[in-house]
Amino acid sequence: MNRLEGKSAVVTGAAKGIGRATAELFAREGARLVVNDVDEAGLEDLEGRLSGEGAEVVSVVGDVSxxxxxxxxxxAAVESFGRVDVLVANAGVIPLNNIVDATPEDWDHVMAVDGRGMFLTCKFAVEAMLNQEDPGGSIICLSSISGMAGQAEQSTYGPAKFVATGITKHLAVEWAARGIRVNAVAPGTIATEAVRDLPEDYVAPMKEAHPIGRLGEPSEVANAILFLASDEASFVTGAILPVDGGYLAR
Known part of the structure; x- marks a missing residue:
């Protein structure tokens, strides 16, 4: 449908999982892409494949923190495409630990990537969006069901995702009058590469926790991100959209 035709979009954490699915969908919808990750090999593979399919893609290896x-x-988006229309602040780490087992270093690491990294990429994207010839844009932050409800084994990751929820709401109010929309998606448990590698006896309870009775797919989250990025969501800002198979409705 070319819903992002000609738009310049940045996707962080794009080498795998939700970020990769989002970059692939954005490319099919006509976006000019900057993709980022610390995984250089995964990023090169993504850039090569999307470029081979005719997409305009620039890859940037780097740490969002x-x-x-x-x-x-x-x-890179400003230099390559002249502007930033969309930021998908997806890069993050997902440690599983309770507060007894978690170390201060665990806390600092997840807050650096999931918290500080989201702050920095949003900060520089907002600056770019304000200074371009036609100001405005759309930012989509990756929160989580862990950023909206309490869960066990989430003593570091969960609070970091509450940061994502908070950044979304505050920036949405702060910049709405300047044409910048800021929203978030809150995925449930998604069948990314890391989750698929877990033992079935660990994954089974995750499936049962979602009323739909299965895990989500990265492409299903990407579809929600596309909606929020597109002009179809022109009157939507400050929203946290659950993509969770009914988890938060319980």
Missing amino acids: SVEDAKKIIG
């Missing part, structure tokens, strides 16, 4: 790298990621 680094000021220099975050600037470089957003700057």
Whole structure:
């Protein structure tokens, strides 16, 4: 449908999982892409495949928690395509631990990537969106059901996703009058590469926790992100959209 035809979009954490599915969908919808990850090999594979299918793609290897790298990621869209229309702030780590087993270093790591990294990429994207000839844009942050409800074994990851929820709401109010929409998706348990590698006896209870009775697919989250990125969501800002098979409705 070319819902992003000609738009410049940045997707962080694009080498695998939800980020990869989002980049693939955006390319099919006509976006010009900057894709980012710390996984250089995975990023090269994605860029090569999408470029081979005719998409305009620039890859930037970098750590979103680094000021220099975050600037470089957003700057690549401005340098390559002249503007930033969409940011998907997806990069993150997902540690599973309770507060007894978690270390201060665990906390610092997840907050650096999931918290500080989201802050930095949003900051530089907003700056770019304000300064371009036609100001405005759409930012989609990746929150989680763990950023909207309490869960066991989420003593570090869950609070980081509450950061994502908070950034979304505050930035949405702060920049709505300047044409910048900020929303988030809150996925349930998604069948990414990491989840598929877990033992079935660990995954089975996850499936049962979602009323639909299965895990979500990365493409299903990507579809929700596409809606929020597109002009179809022109009157939507500050929303946290669950993509969770009914988990939060219980």
